[in-house]
Amino acid sequence: xAKTQQRMGACLTFCVVLMVNWAxxxxxxxVQTGTPQLSQxxxxxxxxxxxxxxxxxxxxxxxxxxxxxxxxxxxxxxxxDRAVHNVSRPNLSVxxxxxxNGAAILIIPGGGYSWxxxxxxxxxxxxxxxxxxxxVYVLRYRLPHQGWAAGPDTPxxxxxxxxxxxxxxxxxxxxDPTKIMVMGFSAGGHVAGSLALKFDxxxxxxxxxxxxxxAKPDLAVLMYPVVTMTAPFAHPKSRDNLIGIAPTPEAIxxxxxxxxxxxxxxxxxxxxxxxxxxxxxxNALMLAQAARAQAVPTSLHVFETGGHGIGLRGIAGTPLxxxxxxxxxxAAAHGFPAVASxx
Numbered sequence: 001x002a003k004t005q006q007r008m009g010a011c012l013t014f015c016v017v018l019m020v021n022w023a024x025x026x027x028x029x030x031v032q033t034g035t036p037q038l039s040q041x042x043x044x045x046x047x048x049x050x051x052x053x054x055x056x057x058x059x060x061x062x063x064x065x066x067x068x069x070x071x072x073x074x075x076x077x078x079x080x081d082r083a084v085h086n087v088s089r090p091n092l093s094v095x096x097x098x099x100x101n102g103a104a105i106l107i108i109p110g111g112g113y114s115w116x117x118x119x120x121x122x123x124x125x126x127x128x129x130x131x132x133x134x135x136v137y138v139l140r141y142r143l144p145h146q147g148w149a150a151g152p153d154t155p156x157x158x159x160x161x162x163x164x165x166x167x168x169x170x171x172x173x174x175x176d177p178t179k180i181m182v183m184g185f186s187a188g189g190h191v192a193g194s195l196a197l198k199f200d201x202x203x204x205x206x207x208x209x210x211x212x213x214x215a216k217p218d219l220a221v222l223m224y225p226v227v228t229m230t231a232p233f234a235h236p237k238s239r240d241n242l243i244g245i246a247p248t249p250e251a252i253x254x255x256x257x258x259x260x261x262x263x264x265x266x267x268x269x270x271x272x273x274x275x276x277x278x279x280x281x282x283n284a285l286m287l288a289q290a291a292r293a294q295a296v297p298t299s300l301h302v303f304e305t306g307g308h309g310i311g312l313r314g315i316a317g318t319p320l321x322x323x324x325x326x327x328x329x330x331a332a333a334h335g336f337p338a339v340a341s342x343x
Contacts, residue, residue, distance in 0.1 A: 047093035060149025082118040093138040095126035101133030101337035103179040110186025113241035121185040157203040160215035182217040189225025196220035227283035258290040267297040273306030
């Protein structure tokens with residue numbers, strides 16, 4: 001273990017200094033639902049509309065569904081900061097750009113697989129990137145530890161369905177079905193990474209023609225992602241909620257992203273802060289190393305400071321303020337529409 005930590009420490013120094021870039025049917029497409037179950041606030045950001053992921057009953061539904069609730073959290077910025085507990089009806093919140101560029105982003109917020117963050121890692125990004133021309137879909141996914149039939153694959157099941165719905169709606173939403181990026185934060189980064197690496201894994205029986213479409217994202221952005229289930233670098237809460245408090249070695253391997261990288265994965269953009277005390281930066285380094293070994297084009301950005309939970313709030317005037325444009329410039333280098341620089 002000491003040798004492993006020594007190697008990771010050496011890699012951390014290298015990555016922080018250099019900011020490395022490695023290359024190597026059915027007509028149903030969602031049912032519009034109501035607005036989120038929380039009274040509007042002057043500071044709240046809300047989507048243009050919402051789409052249910054599944055027609056009829058959700059796959060692997062429980063006899064008694066969890067009671068879904070929205071909770072307001074305290075934060076130092078005085079902003080709306082909601083989280084959804086006990087997701088029972090997964091959906092997409094949609095942000096439509098005024099001047100569409102023809103590309104789309106599927107945003108997957110975090111929450112340690114305990115809840116799903118709404119504003120900080122969801123709606124705020126939805127608004128920001130839609131203003132840059134992207135059609136943005138924010139995923140509210142079910143949690144893996146609440147008895148759904150798919151168990152730890154439940155969030156991936158919802159993410160695959162979300163990607164397929166976006167492709168099914170490509171003409172209606174004026175997007176190119178080959179220009180869809182997934183962007184995940186923290187535990188949502190684990191969901192997004194799972195989608196990028198297990199896009200063709202069978203997680204449920206097809207329910208309609210939409211499920212015949214590809215679930216592979218064209219690019220994957222992983223923000224301070226939960227990656228590994230191995231000690232000592234695993235995020236304990238995410239691991240416990242995903243694969244239990246006493247997981248088998250097989251489960252640890254199956255749900256550690258760095259052990260599941262494949263050569264045909266989409267290009268990866270990984271961002272982390274070296275002082276992250278919740279999800280150690282080693283998660284990002286391990287995944288980047290594994291991707292390099294498989295010749296998967298990978299851009300790794302490690303910031304000296306930033307902690308955990310880097311979003312759009314509170315980053316003005318700091319080095320972290322550049323991250324949205326780093327993403328857009330990287331996407332443009334991979335054939336996505338270019339966005340005029342704001343720097």
